[in-house]
Amino acid sequence: MEHEESVIVISDTEGENDGEASVFIVENSPEVADASKEKSTEVIDEECGLAITYSKKGNVMPHARYDCVEQDFTRTENEISEPAGSNAYFCEQCYCYICDKPASECQYWKLPSICHCNAHNKSAYWKAHRDVALTGALSIFNFNLVDIDSELRHGGALLQKFWLELAVEYNKYLMGIITTRNCLIPCNCICHKQVKIFCEMCHLNHVEIRLYSYTAVFNVVNNFLNQAENEKPKAAAIMMIGVAKEILLHKQPPQETFNKDDQTSSPRQAVPIFMHRYRELIRYLRVVKCSDTLKLRALQDKIPFYFCKCGDFHAATQSFHSNSSLSCCTACRLTPYQYMIYLKILKTGTVPTGCELSEEGNWVFMKGANLVNDCLLLKCALRILFVNEVLYRAVHCWSRLIQIQCNSFTLTEDVLQVPPPIFVNTTAVHATAIIEDLKNGIVGIPKAFSSAFHRESALILVTVAAAQMLHQNLSVINVVLPLVVAYGKNFWALKLLFDSLSMKEDVLHHFCGTLCSNIYVYKSMLIDAFKCHDADYVSDLVTLFLSFKQATIQSVSIPVLNVLVESWHEFKNKGLHWTQTLHSFLQSKVIPAMEMLNTAQFVELRNKLSQLI
Numbered sequence: 001m002e003h004e005e006s007v008i009v010i011s012d013t014e015g016e017n018d019g020e021a022s023v024f025i026v027e028n029s030p031e032v033a034d035a036s037k038e039k040s041t042e043v044i045d046e047e048c049g050l051a052i053t054y055s056k057k058g059n060v061m062p063h064a065r066y067d068c069v070e071q072d073f074t075r076t077e078n079e080i081s082e083p084a085g086s087n088a089y090f091c092e093q094c095y096c097y098i099c100d101k102p103a104s105e106c107q108y109w110k111l112p113s114i115c116h117c118n119a120h121n122k123s124a125y126w127k128a129h130r131d132v133a134l135t136g137a138l139s140i141f142n143f144n145l146v147d148i149d150s151e152l153r154h155g156g157a158l159l160q161k162f163w164l165e166l167a168v169e170y171n172k173y174l175m176g177i178i179t180t181r182n183c184l185i186p187c188n189c190i191c192h193k194q195v196k197i198f199c200e201m202c203h204l205n206h207v208e209i210r211l212y213s214y215t216a217v218f219n220v221v222n223n224f225l226n227q228a229e230n231e232k233p234k235a236a237a238i239m240m241i242g243v244a245k246e247i248l249l250h251k252q253p254p255q256e257t258f259n260k261d262d263q264t265s266s267p268r269q270a271v272p273i274f275m276h277r278y279r280e281l282i283r284y285l286r287v288v289k290c291s292d293t294l295k296l297r298a299l300q301d302k303i304p305f306y307f308c309k310c311g312d313f314h315a316a317t318q319s320f321h322s323n324s325s326l327s328c329c330t331a332c333r334l335t336p337y338q339y340m341i342y343l344k345i346l347k348t349g350t351v352p353t354g355c356e357l358s359e360e361g362n363w364v365f366m367k368g369a370n371l372v373n374d375c376l377l378l379k380c381a382l383r384i385l386f387v388n389e390v391l392y393r394a395v396h397c398w399s400r401l402i403q404i405q406c407n408s409f410t411l412t413e414d415v416l417q418v419p420p421p422i423f424v425n426t427t428a429v430h431a432t433a434i435i436e437d438l439k440n441g442i443v444g445i446p447k448a449f450s451s452a453f454h455r456e457s458a459l460i461l462v463t464v465a466a467a468q469m470l471h472q473n474l475s476v477i478n479v480v481l482p483l484v485v486a487y488g489k490n491f492w493a494l495k496l497l498f499d500s501l502s503m504k505e506d507v508l509h510h511f512c513g514t515l516c517s518n519i520y521v522y523k524s525m526l527i528d529a530f531k532c533h534d535a536d537y538v539s540d541l542v543t544l545f546l547s548f549k550q551a552t553i554q555s556v557s558i559p560v561l562n563v564l565v566e567s568w569h570e571f572k573n574k575g576l577h578w579t580q581t582l583h584s585f586l587q588s589k590v591i592p593a594m595e596m597l598n599t600a601q602f603v604e605l606r607n608k609l610s611q612l613i
Contacts, residue, residue: 065094065103066120078125080115087117097126098133136160137242142295155235159242162224166246169217176210214250221247241299247355301330305357308345311369317346317380321387331384336394339384346377347404378405378458379438382465386439393473398466399482405459406488415489419456424496427457431464459493467500474510481518485529489537491544498553512552519559526560527567535581538564542590561590 065087066073071094074085088110096106097119108114119126132139138148138156148156221243228239307316320331334342341359345351349371350363372380381401384391391397406416419427466483487494501508519526530538545557564582 060091060093062093062095062102064097064121065090065117066097068094073120074118075120075122076118077123079118080113082112083110083115083117090117097121098130100133137163138238140242140245141238149234151232151234152238155231155238158224158227158231158235159239162220162239162242163246166217166220166224169220170250173212173214173217176212178208178210217250244355301333302357304330304342308342308351308366309355311366313346313349313366313372314370314376316342317372317376320380320384329387331387334384334388334391336391336397339388339391339394339397340400343377343381343400343404346372346380347407374455374458378461382435382438382462385465385469392469393476395477395479395482398462398469399486401462402459402466402483402486402493403488405455405462406486406490406493416456416459416493417453418492419453423453423456424460424492427453427460428464428496428500431461434461435465435468456493459490460496463493463496464500467497470501470511471504471507474507474514478514479518479522480511480514481522481525484515485525489533489540491540495544498548502550502553508550509552512556515556516559519556519563523563523567526563527570530564530567531570535585538582539585542585546590557590 060069065071066075068091070091071089072086074087076084090103092104094103095101096103096109096116098116099106099108103109103117106116108116110117119129121127131145134145135143135148136156137159138152143152224239225243228236228243231239303322304316304319307313307319320334321329337359338357341357344359348363348365349369350365352358352360353362353364381404385397385401386392470477470480483497484494487497498508501511542557542560545560546554548554
């Protein structure tokens with residue numbers, strides 16, 4: 001067979017001209033040597049001095065449509081409504097720039113709103129479409145094309161196929177099946193045997209209803225996850241993250257399911273079944289690389305939550321402070337809302353049933369989970385506050401931590417023992433050193449925190465840390481009332497807070513002034529606290545303020561009592577015992593104390609109380 005020489009047509013737009021010669025001298029070949037036999041008529045351009053001495057038509061190789069030498073191509077940036085110019089025409093060797101296959105086989109070549117015939121490599125719009133077409137499902141990870149190896153491409157191909165199969169089943173699920181109610185509850189009415197029409201008694205059992213079953217979707221997802229476990233690490237990571245992205249978007253219609261006892265019949269029940277795979281997802285999130293660091297970091301920040309969903313709360317506490325190659329630890333980026341949810345999870349051993357870190361919806365207790373003890377919870381909570389400046393200055397985060405330390409196993413109100421004053425003072429001194437160690441990454445806790453007063457010791461530590469925060473940031477804090485309310489009836493710890501603030505008179509004055517203002521502005525918060533406790537709470541709170549020698553702290557009792565007087569009618573509903581106790585307290589303790597404080601504010605308040613009594 002005679003050898004034919006081929007010519008590949010290369011577009012001038014593929015690269016810049018470096019100024020090199022456009023004519024290349026090739027060695028003589030037998031065909032050239034024998035050119036006289038095939039020589040065409042010699043043509044000479046006298047003006048340019050150009051003479052054609054030999055020519056032969058080469059074989060045009062496959063090329064992109066915009067490089068075609070037979071058909072003109074009109075370049076546009078993002079024209080998709082219709083073919084531009086003569087772009088719809090192509091030669092036998094034209095390829096689609098997007099599909100990477102012959103133009104004759106492209107089903108979107110002239111399709112309005114797509115029009116692949118207009119695609120070219122100088123358009124950012126069409127380049128982006130080509131990248132998506134080339135990478136398929138991997139496009140959501142924003143990989144560089146040079147980083148995509150065969151293993152990643154294999155995982156992406158499997159994920160793309162899975163998405164198509166999942167979409168079909170999920171759409172079927174959303175459409176549901178129309179049937180009658182008696183397929184759920186058999187109708188045993190005797191009218192079926194007597195007449196052909198339904199009687200009024202059983203008519204409702206035969207109306208048409210739409211039923212939904214998520215089981216088919218569950219099976220598709222479960223089979224794909226089983227397949228992912230047998231793939232290589234990179235492919236498995238792509239597959240599992242792709243699954244998580246899809247199932248988190250699944251919604252549950254409000255209507256009935258096929259079998260309410262079947263845990264796979266609705267997304268709400270089925271999705272948590274996949275939770276045991278979170279550990280694998282965590283492992284892959286720690287090693288996977290992505291050019292879009294913000295999106296990857298957002299996924300990696302969910303690792304503590306995924307550990308909680310696995311029931312491994314100890315690993316969750318450690319993962320808050322694990323640095324990644326992308327940035328600092330997750331604890332640095334927690335929001336106050338997320339922080340308070342994590343405190344609830346770690347304290348109660350319960351987690352949201354959904355796949356998002358949210359306080360909404362149902363929470364379930366993790367049976368057989370590796371729960372954390374109070375000491376580990378305290379260390380974790382404080383370390384997060386110390387590395388996150390936003391949380392450190394958030395009073396609501398401190399109030400939630402104080403509230404948790406005042407409770408044993410739940411988030412309900414609990415009263416701790418009143419430790420001896422010498423124990424409180426000694427532990428407060430040790431707490432200062434412990435706080436410095438925690439800030440420096442040293443997480444040891446002295447034996448005193450494992451003694452009979454271990455819960456009281458923990459509350460002392462949190463109180464001292466909160467006082468330090470107030471000393472440093474009080475000038476930018478506008479709300480402090482939640483701190484006072486969070487202590488509940490543990491007034492000995494609240495007294496420690498005021499004693500710690502008394503070390504600097506300006507700090508104490510600012511704190512008390514802000515507190516008095518908060519009581520008037522947020523008086524509903526104080527009234528709710530009154531209603532949650534008995535009359536002794538009100539008495540003890542006012543007594544605490546009046547017991548201090550500093551007039552600044554004593555003055556806090558004035559807005560508290562004013563709120564009590566203004567809302568007295570609300571407390572009458574608490575019963576006769578409530579009002580009798582407060583009457584006795586005001587008459588025996590408060591009014592005599594005010595006789596000694598002969599200021600204008602106290603005199604005015606005393607007159608109000610006298611009228612009330």
